[in-house]
Amino acid sequence: MVLPRSFYSRKAETVAKELLGCFLVTNLPEGITVGKIVETEAYLSAGDLSSHSYKGRTPRNAVMFDSPGRAYVYFTYGMYYCFNTVTGPKGKGEGVLIRSLEPLEGIELMKKRRGVEDIENLCSGPAKLTQAMGIDIKLNGAELTRGPIIIQESDQKVEIITSTRIGITKSIDLPLRFFIKDNPFVSR
DNA sequence: GACCAGATTGTCT
DNA sequence: GACAATCTGGTCA
Numbered sequence: 169m170v171l172p173r174s175f176y177s178r179k180a181e182t183v184a185k186e187l188l189g190c191f192l193v194t195n196l197p198e199g200i201t202v203g204k205i206v207e208t209e210a211y212l213s214a215g216d217l218s219s220h221s222y223k224g225r226t227p228r229n230a231v232m233f234d235s236p237g238r239a240y241v242y243f244t245y246g247m248y249y250c251f252n253t254v255t256g257p258k259g260k261g262e263g264v265l266i267r268s269l270e271p272l273e274g275i276e277l278m279k280k281r282r283g284v285e286d287i288e289n290l291c292s293g294p295a296k297l298t299q300a301m302g303i304d305i306k307l308n309g310a311e312l313t314r315g316p317i318i319i320q321e322s323d324q325k326v327e328i329i330t331s332t333r334i335g336i337t338k339s340i341d342l343p344l345r346f347f348i349k350d351n352p353f354v355s356r
Numbered sequence: 357g358a359c360c361a362g363a364t365t366g367t368c369t
Numbered sequence: 370g371a372c373a374a375t376c377t378g379g380t381c382a
Binding site for chain 1: 372373374375376
Binding site: 223242245 | 366
């Protein structure tokens with residue numbers, strides 16, 4: 169079952185935790201790839217100084233203020249994309265960054281896109297997984313309730329560990345990173 | 357293993 | 370003009 173919009177309409181921390189174990193699917197002309205979400209981070213709005221949305225709406229972050237359940241894809245470091253889901257009440261500016269996946273289907277395509285052979289190196293980081301899944305800026309604003317990117321629910325129970333977020337320089341003390349315990353595909 | 361430099365460009369000040 | 374929700378490949382141990 170594809171996760172409905174109501175799933176995303178809750179606060180980012182809740183969505184971030186519940187996305188763990190779910191399946192991210194891209195269906196692009198090159199083929200289908202599927203990965204299990206094993207690591208996420210919540211980004212809030214006002215008060216979260218590392219969130220793109222904390223200073224208000226700009227052309228870049230506009231999608232974060234749009235409807236929950238959309239994809240917020242941004243370009244960073246001159247060469248990488250990161251993938252988020254928009255969450256929370258519409259207009260608030262919250263989102264969840266997908267940080268790593270466990271590759272499940274389309275692994276040969278992932279290897280080709282990434283240029284690496286090691287399975288544990290295919291999707292174990294936010295910029296790695298966008299490359300492996302074929303996600304780029306053209307998919308910014310896409311609806312996750314219908315293709316070409318969707319997220320499917322999972323009935324698996326997972327054990328969740330909480331920690332501080334990675335790769336940021338502001339609001340570094342907030343416990344908004346979540347990952348599946350003992351999963352080898354988590355980044356770092 | 358740990359640590360460091362370099363890549364490369366959109367975005368905001 | 371500074372910096373970025375990163376990754377890779379190098380050095381040194």
